[in-house]
Amino acid sequence: xxxxxxxxxxxxxxxxxxxxxxxxxxxxxxxxxxxxxxxxxxxxxxxxxxxxxxxxxxxxxxxxxxxxxxxxxxxxxxxxxxxxxxxxxxxxxxxxxxxxxxxxxxxxxxxxxxxxxxxxxxxxxxxxxxxxxxxxxxxxxxxxxxxxxxxxxxxxxxxxxxxxxxxxxxxxxxxxxxxxxxxxxxxxxxxxxxxxxxxxxxxxxxxxxxxxxxxxxxxxxxxxxxxxxxxxxxxxxxxxxxxxxxxxxxxxxxxxxxxxxxxxxxxxxxxxxxxxxxxxxxxxxxxx
Amino acid sequence: xxxxxxxxxxxxxxxxxxxxxxxxxxxxxxxxxxxxxxxxxxxxxxxxxxxxxxxxxxxxxxxxxxxxxxxxxxxxxxxxxxxxxxxxxxxxxxxxxxxxxxxxxxxxxxxxxxxxxxxxxxxxxxxxxxxxxxxxxxxxxxxxxxxxxxxxxxxxxxxxxxxxxxxxxxxxxxxxxxxxxxxxxxxxxxxxxxxxxxxxxxxxxxxxxxxxxxxxxxxxxxxxxxxxxxxxxxxxxxxxxxxxxxxxxxxxxxxxxxxxxxxxxxxxxxxxxxxxxxxxxxxxxxxxxxxxxxxxxxxxxxxxxxxxxxxxxxxxxxxxxxxxxxxxxxx
Numbered sequence: 189x190x191x192x193x194x195x196x197x198x199x200x201x202x203x204x205x206x207x208x209x210x211x212x213x214x215x216x217x218x219x220x221x222x223x224x225x226x227x228x229x230x231x232x233x234x235x236x237x238x239x240x241x242x243x244x245x246x247x248x249x250x251x252x253x254x255x256x257x258x259x260x261x262x263x264x265x266x267x268x269x270x271x272x273x274x275x276x277x278x279x280x281x282x283x284x285x286x287x288x289x290x291x292x293x294x295x296x297x298x299x300x301x302x303x304x305x306x307x308x309x310x311x312x313x314x315x316x317x318x319x320x321x322x323x324x325x326x327x328x329x330x331x332x333x334x335x336x337x338x339x340x341x342x343x344x345x346x347x348x349x350x351x352x353x354x355x356x357x358x359x360x361x362x363x364x365x366x367x368x369x370x371x372x373x374x375x376x377x378x379x380x381x382x383x384x385x386x387x388x389x390x391x392x393x394x395x396x397x398x399x400x401x402x403x404x405x406x407x408x409x410x411x412x413x414x415x416x417x418x419x420x421x422x423x424x425x426x427x428x429x430x431x432x433x434x435x436x437x438x439x440x441x442x443x444x445x446x447x448x449x450x451x452x453x454x455x456x457x458x459x460x461x462x463x464x465x466x467x468x469x470x471x472x473x474x475x476x
Numbered sequence: 477x478x479x480x481x482x483x484x485x486x487x488x489x490x491x492x493x494x495x496x497x498x499x500x501x502x503x504x505x506x507x508x509x510x511x512x513x514x515x516x517x518x519x520x521x522x523x524x525x526x527x528x529x530x531x532x533x534x535x536x537x538x539x540x541x542x543x544x545x546x547x548x549x550x551x552x553x554x555x556x557x558x559x560x561x562x563x564x565x566x567x568x569x570x571x572x573x574x575x576x577x578x579x580x581x582x583x584x585x586x587x588x589x590x591x592x593x594x595x596x597x598x599x600x601x602x603x604x605x606x607x608x609x610x611x612x613x614x615x616x617x618x619x620x621x622x623x624x625x626x627x628x629x630x631x632x633x634x635x636x637x638x639x640x641x642x643x644x645x646x647x648x649x650x651x652x653x654x655x656x657x658x659x660x661x662x663x664x665x666x667x668x669x670x671x672x673x674x675x676x677x678x679x680x681x682x683x684x685x686x687x688x689x690x691x692x693x694x695x696x697x698x699x700x701x702x703x704x705x706x707x708x709x710x711x712x713x714x715x716x717x718x719x720x721x722x723x724x725x726x727x728x729x730x731x732x733x734x735x736x737x738x739x740x741x742x743x744x745x746x747x748x749x750x751x752x753x754x755x756x757x758x759x760x761x762x763x764x765x766x767x768x769x770x771x772x773x774x775x776x777x778x779x780x781x782x783x784x785x786x787x788x789x790x791x792x793x794x795x796x797x798x799x800x801x802x803x804x805x806x807x
Contacts, residue, residue: 223596275779283596285778288534288729292774295726295767303764410722414607417600456611459604466601467589 194326195443201328201336202401203439207432208339209394209412210419211346212387218426219363219383222272222286226293228412230260230388231395235404236301238396239312249314253338256396257389264388265381267293272384273377294409301406309405335397342393347428349386359383363426411455418462484741491744492650499643508638512710514751515645516703520724521731521743522652523699526659527692528729529737532672533591536725537602540609541697543719544582545575545704547613550625550714557628564630564637568644568709572702579701580694591689594675610720624715627708641710648706649744652699656740659692668692672738723767727754730770733777 213227234256241248241255271289272282279285316334320327350356358379361369370376398404398412415438423434438458445454495515498508520538528534549571556562556570590601614622630637659665667688670678679685708714727750735746750770757766 223600271775271779279779279782281595284534284599285782287596287599288778289775291536291726292771292776292778295723295771295774296769297771299764299767299771303762303768407722410603410607414604450615452615453611456608456615459608459611463589463601463604463608466593466597466604 190325191447192444193324195447196440197326197328198332199440199443200436201332201439202443203436204336204339204343204432205394205397205401206415206419206439207435208342208346208390209398210416210423210435211343211428211431212390212394213413213416214420214423214425214427214431215346215350215359215387216384217283217420219359220268220272220276220380221282222268222384223283223290224267224387225287225290225413226267226297226409227290227388227391228395228416229294229297229409230263231391231398231412232404232406232409233297233301234260234392234395235312235399236305236310236406238399239305239310239404242312242314246315249312253393253396256392260392261385261389264385264391267388268381268384272380294413298406298409305406307406309403309408311403312399314400331400335400338393338397342390342397343428343432346386346390350428355379355382414455414459414462418458418465421462421465484739484745487745488653488741491748492646492653495646495649499639499646505635505638508642510751510755512638512642512645514747515642515649516707517728517731517751518744518747519645519649519652520700520703520728521735521747522649522656522740523696523703524728525732525737525740525743526656526668526696526699527689528696529732529739529742530660530665530668530672531689531692533689533693534599534729535602536599536722536729537605538697538700538728539720539722539725540602540606541579541583541700542704542707542724543609543613543714543716545579545701546708546714546719547619547625547704548578548701549575549705550627550708551619553627553709564632564640567630568640568706571705571709572644572648575701575703575705575708576698577701579704580698583694583697584690587690587693591686591693606720606722606725610716613716613720620714622716624713626713629712630709638710641706644706644709645703648699648702653740653744655695655699656743659695660740664688664691669738726767726774727770730774730777733774733782737782 209228209231213224216222216224216227234252237256237259238249238252241252267290271293272286275285275289276282314331316330319330321330321333322328348356350360358369358374359382361372361374362376362379362383366376369379402408419431419434419438422438423430423432442454442458445457449457495511497503498511520542524535524538552574553567553571556567562570586605590598590605593601613619619625632640659668667678667683667685670681670683671685671689675685704719707719731746731750732743733746734742734749735744736742754766754770757769
């Protein structure tokens with residue numbers, strides 16, 4: 189029983205981080221119709237920023253925790269303005285065009301990271317994160333606990349932004365009815381700027397959190413992206429609560445499946461599952 | 477308009493003539509190797525454009541077809557070696573046919589579900605197909621797992637081997653270009669162009685869009701699989717990390733987009749440009765820099781000239797203009 193409990197608990201923690209990673213991806217997909225492949229590339233870049241700053245000094249990690257989302261916000265707005273907005277004016281299939289275009293940005297980012305740090309995997313070494321806390325005979329690494337708490341922080345902040353602030357409500361309005369929003373006098377360009385920036389900022393926070401749990405390499409963004417895709421599609425595009433639940437679900441499944449199936453098969457199982465979901469119900473399994 | 481029609485023929489003719497020169501006279505090995513990879517990319521890009529350009533179904537999963545061709549031919553090569561000695565030329569021919577067949581079987585299999593998806597969903601599914609097949613291959617001991625598969629050494633001198641695979645690449649490229657040309661000027665090509673412009677309208681007008689897409693995907697995959705067999709034979713080994721490299725797909729798609737993905741001659745020209753710059757930048761500045769540039773170019777190209785230098789011409793161009801006006805959706 190204990191291995192199962194252990195797996196479920198760490199699945200819930202990892203799942204929260206995955207939920208944060210996916211929330212922003214789903215947000216821009218829902219609000220602007222953009223499929224932003226570079227979303228997780230920003231996460232990986234944030235992980236490298238944290239890795240670099242941590243190696244400079246012990247305070248570096250916390251600096252990265254603050255700096256990464258801020259930088260990512262600016263880069264997200266830049267991506268939105270240079271790619272999505274020009275594309276939206278002239279192309280028919282915005283999802284497809286932005287997908288290809290942001291994949292290009294992802295490749296550029298990946299290779300920028302590889303040029304500096306090399307293509308091999310890196311591990312963030314934070315002294316505190318290596319320790320473990322035991323609760324009810326279950327030992328949980330501090331790194332994972334920290335990562336999950338950052339994720340909850342990020343998710344709560346995102347929820348607060350979307351449901352309790354005027355700008356967030358405007359974002360959700362654009363999400364539901366773009367034309368109606370404009371008729372109400374809402375500046376769509378400004379709102380989507382902020383939505384894109386906020387999404388990328390959460391991606392960066394999630395990237396720093398992921399670095400506490402997993403090793404990362406420049407090419408990891410495609411794998412992370414597939415996680416985000418899986419979670420957003422399972423949870424339903426445009427549902428924060430759905431994304432959160434799907435994130436936890438995927439997290440728990442990924443850690444518990446490892447009890448019975450060799451870990452190296454896990455991606456194949458999950459990806460095959462995702463192909464199935466995409467084929468069967470591309471709009472998502474749940475509508476919450 | 478006339479110039480636009482004639483220019484591709486002249487370029488292709490000159491290109492194919494000039495790349496046949498190494499078959500007649502001896503040239504440095506480095507140049508030969510560069511030309512081989514150019515042809516491999518040119519045929520992959522031309523094959524890609526049959527589904528990705530003509531029908532507008534952008535796939536980043538052609539790496540799966542490439543790998544299927546490579547692995548199937550690799551296994552066959554080992555079997556052939558065990559069953560007695562065949563001379564290299566028929567062997568390579570058989571391997572390429574095996575590669576093409578296996579990839580087209582995979583394409584027919586995944587085409588049934590995947591081609592019902594549209595736009596970004598198809599693209600994502602194709603990306604996933606590549607990832608799933610990568611994990612499957614890495615976990616299959618018969619295929620060498622993560623350590624890769626080593627093909628039996630052909631009974632040939634290394635320079636003769638290079639010329640042989642080079643001849644194979646010239647043949648595949650010529651075949652791919654011929655097929656793309658033939659398809660573009662046939663009912664199939666017209667149907668695919670209609671699907672690209674507006675699939676629902678095409679369906680409504682009696683185009684059997686699913687059948688056409690499936691045929692296009694199978695042809696595209698078969699050519700890609702043949703290239704996979706060639707690459708495996710040339711390298712003598714198959715590493716999953718190399719054959720499933722996403723950068724191959726990015727360069728192939730970029731070649732098609734730069735040259736013109738709706739024109740049979742575009743990918744060949746695009747591949748020439750892309751390979752040349754990749755080689756120059758990788759050699760003199762660095763591989764990463766080259767990929768950063770290509771990534772950025774992919775991002776810009778799809779926005780500025782989604783149909784490339786040669787682009788959609790003739791009647792389809794007008795259809796597209798109409799589309800743009802109707803769909804002036806802004807954010």
